[in-house]
Amino acid sequence: MKLPARQSKPGRNLPLPVLRGEYPVSESKLHRLSFTLNSTMECVSKVEAAADRFAGEAGLDEEERFHIAMAVREAAINAVLHGNEYDPAKKFTTTLENTGSALVFKIADQGKGLDPETLPDPLAPENLLRGTGRGIFLIRSFMDEVHFRQLHPGTELTLVKRLAPARG
């Protein structure tokens, strides 16, 4: 996939804020936010809240916000649980970007790597009663594009939600 080229407008090349504690409210109007976070569920919840807020600021309705926040939460859980395995020495990063035509979320971990081709289909009859394996499926269901990139070590997921053209 080729993502839309980032435009170098004034104000878009500011240093990226790093999340420390609460959501950086004063930076909330930026078109790009980047967080480096500990591998904890508390940080997953912060990323989920940030994604919900980011989608709200982009003008998306409640259902779309719900889907985006859930997809980003699932990706963050993958990073923390399956990627970094709660290792306090490993961080995960999240970047939220509004390109004007799409919301782009990147979640990267420092784990062993994830091959999406090996994931079982959770809708297959033989997998319906499995207790795990639905996270990536939900992400793919709720986003317009999902891409995996191997980082050696780690995996980066890119989630894209296209925005409707502005009316007017």
Place this chain on the structure above:
Amino acid sequence: MALTIASREVDGVAVLDLSGRITLGEGSVQLRDAIRELISKGRKNILLNMGEVNYIDSSGLGELVSAYTTARNQGAGVKLLSLTKKVHDLLQLTKLYTVFDIYDDEASGIASFK
């Protein structure tokens, strides 16, 4: 909001009134423990009232499935009552709607065990 669970009995059916989120770290473990406790006490008929569950993630969906299979393996049954729209939509998306017996009103859910 984390998950809260209240237990009651109606006509021999154990009803768990769930409220809040069923997610990794915020309710999955509580639900698992509650189901296991009922089964360990020999309860065979379990109805999960989901009317106040406003959020469930993939882990929570997995926990519902595990509750279903754990109960079935012990000769018990877990059924669902009063799904919110969000939970209903997720169960449809994941085809779990085809796994569970789901009821809109409590009387029908209770009667289904007889």
